Amino acid sequence: MKALLxxxxxxxxxxxxxxxxxxxxxxxxxxxxAFRSETLSLESTFDSYALTYTDPLFNWNDILRPVALSMEHVKLGELRRYMETNTFYRQPVIDHYPSFSEVEKDPYPYFPLYYGESSLAFLPSISTFLSMSSVNKNLDRKKLFGSIFDVYTDILSKYGKSSVLLFGVDPVDQDEIQYVEMLSDTCSVTVISPRKVNKTPFLKITDKIEGVASVDSLDILPNSRCPVYIGVIDSKNTRVEDPEYVRDIVSKAESSGNLAGITASDYLDFLPRVIADRKAKVMSEVINGE
Amino acid sequence: MSDNGNLITQEIGSFRKPDYLSNVFKREKDEKKLTELKEKATVETLSLFERAGLTNVGVGGEMYRWEMYEHPAQRLDGIKFHGLVRSFDNRYYRKGSVISDLNVREHWHNDELEFVIANTKREIKMPITGPYTLMDWSFNEHYSSRHDLLMEFAKVVNGEIRSMNDIWKKSHPGKKFQVQIDEPAATTHPDEMDMFVESINEAVRGIDGLETSLHVCYSTDYRILFDVSEDLKIDGYNLEFANRDSLNAGKGEEDRPAYSTLRDFVDRESHKFMGVGVTDVHTDYIEPVNLIRDRIIYSMKIIGDPSRVRINPDCGLRTRSREVGFEKLKNMVDAVRSIP
Known part of the structure; x- marks a missing residue:
């Protein structure tokens, strides 16, 4: 049983x-x-909790920013609302097919994407990156997928990451599936979505990937060929879950399919830090039986 | 229309605080001293608005408030603050958690209202954060649903408006009390618009002598709001448009892309007034008089009846310096006066 943050x-x-x-x-x-020291400190806590985790991304102002800043032909535009939250992200504006770039872009200073060494890489899924961006209408969608995929492989190679978590605000769609498959040839891939995943095309790739979680995890659990995480930790509410309650859900789910473990309904940046820390501890208590 | 036959000009709410107030607002422990600074800043800002020529001077730039959520939430029992949450970039705000029944510990705008009434002869308009935004910006650990929490906030807001209305009536018998319900979260959950309507109607239920407007900003689609307009028991809207508009002068359809949604407003609504946002509060660019005039003329062409048109900035001007804020308001007033 794993707990994934x-x-x-x-x-x-x-x-x-x-x-x-x-x-x-x-x-x-x-x-x-400061970024490095806070990252190392948190990773040390997570290790002591036996959690599986991506880099905490303390240097990311939103889930697209450092990725967009690592691309040629992409600049940052207006603030846009993230889903139905009161948190906003800077919308990438894609003028031409992106390519990987390490050049600093003003007025937003470039920070390296990753500081953590032991953690999974985190990247927005390609369809999410595109749907949350403003894209030049003259660009071909298939070619855009290809060019962003190339940027992603360059990023993973540069930071020596062999495991990646693809985060899809929009479910992984038909256009993205071939790229997830290609990525899984060289890398261990986990796919997470805070929304329902599109069952038909999505389930096809579950024999290629390492793990999956979505809001409808319990529905896909019986048919998924890879381990499934269930998002029992609420990332949009400060009420801290009772470990017993979470264990109950887990034990009911275990009989339904290939259960990987537990995770959160979305990333935890929507919570005050003190509450996120308590929720991480609860996750640890659930998997470690404390 | 104002008494001199021009369109009514108004501000939306917040204005940049003078440094002497903003530097100590969160730190000053001496309540009396802090109140004196708030009063000084209010008088100066009312005067600035009057010099700019505004018909309606609001409450003098909300010098009594630091932030639109925290100000009321701190005065309610039942809300606990665990810490800051991100709004964007490295900007954070205090988002409260509702952990028990909501109860008003102290009224939060009465002192401001009493002071403003005593210090201006111009029209005033009291902005108050609406129940839907208070609900949406809170964590709900206590009530069984978002709806239940929302209706509790609506009752609380109703009590606040009622209390302010009582103060108003003493000094202005027979004259309507203008209240602007601020609801930036209004259209963020389109499937909850029925709940939104119910909460606004509850917030003003049973209070006589009000003129109620609704301020919503940075919605992705105002048609969501206009679709429920008939059911909203309010008198008008104050909305933003300028930030999405072209900076080129012109009164044609293609010159004024942001204002075309006013057609959706008039298609669905035949009585309520519209406060039209004509200056962008997120840029220091001071829109010239002729550009603002063209925006107003184009809006009037769509809405028709000038008594249903008011003119304002997109939102509160707290994001700009006081100098830039003044210039924007002044040009807005000059633009209105330049229309025959």
Missing amino acids: YGIYPRSDDLRKEINRWERFGQKEDLKK
Whole structure:
């Protein structure tokens, strides 16, 4: 039984203040140290909890930003609402087919995508990256998929990541499936979506990937050929789950199919840090039987 | 229309606080001293609005409030703050968790209203955060559904409006109390628009002598709102348009892309007024008078009856410096006055 934490984890007050200081005084090296130290500290806690996790992405302001900043022909546009939340992301504007770039882009400073070494990489699924972007209508969708896929493989290669979690706000669609398959030839891939996954095309790739979770995990559990995580930890409510209650759900789900373990309904950046920390501990208590 | 026959000009709510207030707002422990600073800033901002020529000066830029959610939430029993949550980038806000029944500990706008009444002779309009936004921006750990929590907030807001209306009636007997319900979250869950309508109607239920407007900003689609307009027991809207408009002058359809949705408004609504946002609050660019005038003329062409048109910035101007805010308001007023 695993407990998977993914995506942007809430920044501590100290780190938030350090970023404010950097915005005013521009001490980039100090900020890099702060990111690294907070990442290492959290990873150490997660290791002691025996959690499976992606990089906490403390340097990501939203789930697209550093990815967009790593691309040629993509710039940042207006703020847009993330799903039905009161959290906003900067919409990427895609003028031409993207390619990988490490050049710093002003006025947004480039931070390396990843600091953590032991963690899974986190990337938005290609269809999510496109649907949350403003895309030049003259660009061919299939070619766009191909060029973003190339950027993703460059990113994974540069940071030496052999495991990746693809996060799909929009379910992985037909256009993306071949790229998920190609990625899974060289990399261990887990797919997570906070919405329902599209059953028919999606289930085809479950023999190629490492794990899956979505809001309809319990529905796909009987038919999935890869292990399924169930999102029992609510990322949009401060009420902290009772480990007994979570264990009950898990034990009922176990008989339905190939259960990987538990995860959260979305990434935890929508919660105050103190609550996210408590929820991470609950996940640990569930899998470790405390 | 205002007394001199021009369109009514109004601000939306917030305006940049002077440094002497913003630097100490969260830190000053001496309540009396802080109140004096709020009063000083309110007087200065009312004066600034009057110099800009506004018909309606609101409440002097909301100098009594730090933030539209936290200000009421801090005065309610039943809400606990666990910490900050991200709004965007490295910007965070305090999102409360509702952990028990909501009860008003202290009224949150009465002091501001009393002070403003005593310090201006112009029309005033009281902005208050609406129940749907209070619900949507809270974590719900206590009530059994979003609807239940929403209706509790609606009752709370009703009590606040009622209390302010009582104050107003003492100084302005027979004159309507203008209240603007701020609902930035209004259209974020299109499947909850029935709930939204129910909560607004509950917030004003049984209160006589009100003129109620609704301010919504940065909606992806105002048709969602206009579709339920008939059922909303309000008198009008104050909405944003300028941030999505072209910066080129012109009164034609192609010149004014952001304002075409006003057709959806008039198609669905024949009585309520529309406060039209004509200046963008997220840029320092000061829209010239002729551009603003063209936006107004185009809007009037669609709405028809000038008594149903009011003119305002898109949203509160707190994001701009006081100097830029003044210039934007001044050009807005000049644009209205330039229309024959």
